[in-house]
Amino acid sequence: MRPLVPLFAFAVVVSAVAAGIGAADAGGSSSTVDADHPRRVAIVDVGPVDDSNRSGVRPVEAGSTLLVRGTTNRRPDDNAIDVSVIDGPDADRFGFDVVESWGYDGVWIARLPVPANATPGTYLLEVRVDGDSDVQPFEVVERRSATLGAASLSDAVRTVAVENVSLPDGGYVEVRDGDALAGRSAHLAPGRHALVVVPVEGVDAGSDLRAVAVRGTAETVGDPYRRNGMPVTVPVPLPPVGPTPTASPTPTASPTPISITPSSTATVTPPPTTGAGPGLGVVTALAAVGVLGARGVGRS
Known part of the structure; x- marks a missing residue:
């Protein structure tokens, strides 16, 4: 033992x-x-x-x-x-x-x-x-890849909403206008996030926006996540810009057309005449009036 x-x-x-x-x-x-x-x-x-x-x-x-x-x-x-x-x-x-x-x-x-x-x-x-x-x-x-879903810009409140964000090591979602930083989210814990909202500034109709998945801690911001050597990004479409609406003019009532029917004019039918020509009857009548007139004058 x-x-x-x-x-x-x-x-x-x-x-x-x-x-x-x-x-x-x-x-x-x-x-x-x-x-x-x-x-x-x-x-x-x-x-x-x-x-x-x-x-x-x-x-x-x-x-x-x-x-x-x-x-x-x-x-x-x-x-x-x-x-x-x-x-x-x-x-x-x-x-x-x-x-x-x-x-x-x-x-x-x-x-x-x-x-x-x-x-x-x-x-x-x-x-x-x-x-x-x-x-x-x-x-x-192997490097774990981050993912970003669809992104949209709310023009009314100037925020970008990004759906289905997955950051394996945690970090941030940045919104960039070309090479300039337009906004950054709060720090995100590792894992999946259904919706991430990013406040943005300086965005106008000529902006070229994209959301970028970025590594980092609560104290420091790191480099972008990459897939096949390229940063993980999604475009942020701008709201469509249409013509400025104008007020329609109030329609003016059109006057009702009045139809005027001309009154019929009485037609005087000349008495029938006799003679060789059409003007002979008229001449005879005028001559008779003259004779009667002359007789009347002589009596007075």
Whole structure:
């Protein structure tokens, strides 16, 4: 039967191990630590720069920015920390960063762009300073794409409404007029939003509006989400501009036409005459009137 280890002896061993890791590792790197030779540099956090408030090692998307945070006991005036990706499917496509300044607490931060065409998989990150180094594996995953639904402009209240907004890492919806910023939404949590309303300014009939999905935190605005290398955007149609309505004139009543029927004129039929010609009867009558007149005058 194996003899039991005294409880106090086990506690002493655990305390010694914890003290050695805490003094040398300052954050829990996976590398072996020699308590007699404290590590000069250590990796603490690895993850996307848009989620820098979280600790630990987290996957990063292709096309994003990798943030590396660590500690060192070296003075920044005399040392520099080299940060690079040394292994992985497309390690040679990564650049590198050199950290030359940090605070008295020894906490340093580096940023590395992750190529948009980086193959998803496991990569190995290395940091070096003053002859010492630390390594940390991390995962590159496919970039999650944001989506924007239909957008519309309300001319009455000067807002743009965007439907079915999906921001995998959270961020904002911006409205741009050409290259100028016309408005920006409040910060949006990661996930899907049925409707996002963006107040806008300076919009007129000649504006060229589009809504843009943008990464960011509540404190900072980041870069646009991208799909196939292009920003995720949707156009914002302007309301149709029609002719200015004019008041219709009040119709004027037309006078009712009055139909006047001319009265018939009596026709005097001349008495029949005899003689050779048509004018003989008239002459005879006039002659008779003259004779009678003459007789009357003679009697008076």
